[in-house]
Amino acid sequence: MIANPKPLIFLAVISIFLIAASATDLSIAPTPSKPSAYDILTQFGLPRGLLPESVKSYSLAENGEFVVNLERPCYIQFDYLIYYDVSITGVLKYGSITDLKGIEVQRFFLWFDVDEIKVDLPPSDSIYFQVGFINKKLDIQQFQAIRSCGKGVSVSCRGHPSKQAIQLPDEVDEIQKLMAE
Numbered sequence: 001m002i003a004n005p006k007p008l009i010f011l012a013v014i015s016i017f018l019i020a021a022s023a024t025d026l027s028i029a030p031t032p033s034k035p036s037a038y039d040i041l042t043q044f045g046l047p048r049g050l051l052p053e054s055v056k057s058y059s060l061a062e063n064g065e066f067v068v069n070l071e072r073p074c075y076i077q078f079d080y081l082i083y084y085d086v087s088i089t090g091v092l093k094y095g096s097i098t099d100l101k102g103i104e105v106q107r108f109f110l111w112f113d114v115d116e117i118k119v120d121l122p123p124s125d126s127i128y129f130q131v132g133f134i135n136k137k138l139d140i141q142q143f144q145a146i147r148s149c150g151k152g153v154s155v156s157c158r159g160h161p162s163k164q165a166i167q168l169p170d171e172v173d174e175i176q177k178l179m180a181e
Contacts, residue, residue: 037068038146040066040092045123046096047143047144048143048144049143049145049146049147050097051068051088051146052074052147052148053148053149054072054148055069056070056071057069060092063091064092064093065089066092067087067088068088068102069086070084072086072149073086074149074150075149076148077150079138079139081105081106082103082104082105082106082114083103083105084102085101085102085104088101088102089102094121095119095120096116096118097116105131113131115131115132116128116129116130118130124140125139125140125141126140127139127140
């Protein structure tokens with residue numbers, strides 16, 4: 001028989017308290033935050049500004065397949081007017097995005113799907129957009145900064161069911177530049 005149970009009860013209460021405290025510490029330990037979609041691009045050797053600032057969420061599988069969801073469809077004026085659908089998919093590899101869906105480029109008032117984006121390895125000042133069988137080399141500097149969706153004049157886009165409107169550049173000089181190319 002135990003002569004004095006008070007020390008054993010005290011020891012049991014302290015042990016339970018310490019176990020509970022250590023479990024609580026483990027549960028409040030900060031979990032590493034998920035990198036942004038822009039950080040993922042740079043980890044794969046691509047410029048941050050390939051995506052607009054309106055990224056709502058993304059997922060990336062181990063095989064490189066990704067889905068990027070935007071808050072809304074978006075237009076951004078680079079050397080060319082680029083359209084971003086609300087969902088962008090593709091396969092991310094170091095230095096390239098293949099099987100790309102959801103990004104289009106406008107040329108002569110027509111829209112063309114961008115199939116692939118790649119950069120030189122080792123890095124250079126160029127980035128390449130594959131549109132069908134055409135490979136267009138552009139200055140990578142214009143894709144370094146993350147841009148907002150453009151403001152411009154919206155006009156109806158008949159014959160292009162995936163978009164309700166197109167975004168025209170704000171400045172007349174930009175329209176002349178597009179028409180001269």
